[in-house]
Amino acid sequence: MHSLTVYLCISLALFVLGLLAMMTRKNAISVLMGIELILNSAGLNFVAFSRFATGNLDGQGAAVFVIIVAAAEAAVALAVFLNLYRLKATTEVDKASELRG
């Protein structure tokens, strides 16, 4: 019905917007939101290619793993941000430039 190109363009828009959020936002949680947008765009790409190009379910399997890794990453990242907030009372990524706590 809809061609592969439409899905690729939606996913491209999500990817570019997510990258923009990662590059420009100061708040670490907003950066995390950008990462989630990028992971969603990757999943959409996998499923679109699975539907239109290969015709089997391998792409959907890859998208399942994308979702799993996104969940794990969000949990660990937010724990790190909570710790950062306790240490420095800020979640700005520029302020967290030292490796020592």
Next chain:
Amino acid sequence: METLSHIVFWFFAVLTVGSAVVVVFHRRIIYSAFALLFTFFGVAALYVFLAADFLAASQVLIYVGGILTLIIFGVFLTAKITTLDIPQQTHQRYVALIPLVFLGAGLFVLFLTTPWTHSQPPGGPTTAALGRLLLTRYLVPFELASILLLAALVGAMRLARYYRSRED
């Protein structure tokens, strides 16, 4: 029927991209987080259009029910809450736009000019086939994903509780 599904498709496509724009550009972080909700729902709807029913359901359950809740908790726990207007700032905005415009335009032209092969098998329930795939060909990645999730669970709890237990 065909036009109706076209209308619904474009509605969700515009919803996905439009709310992603709000996520990236809104000045208040709570509004960004709630716009992310609509992006996740839009992507789930696009999964339905791609005949990926199981993935659409898990997208809603895991992203909306899990990750987004975590993000909103994170926003509230890392800000001094007085109102819902928690502002956020941006930096290097115009510098970042330059490579992204080139990247986006380049990929867009690439998408339009590549002759994609189109085979469209009939859609149907995918849950059983996906489960079979996960327990046969993708068994090792599947088990590794369980270990990853367990490690993330333990690691997140350890990281989030460390300083509080030290103060006690």
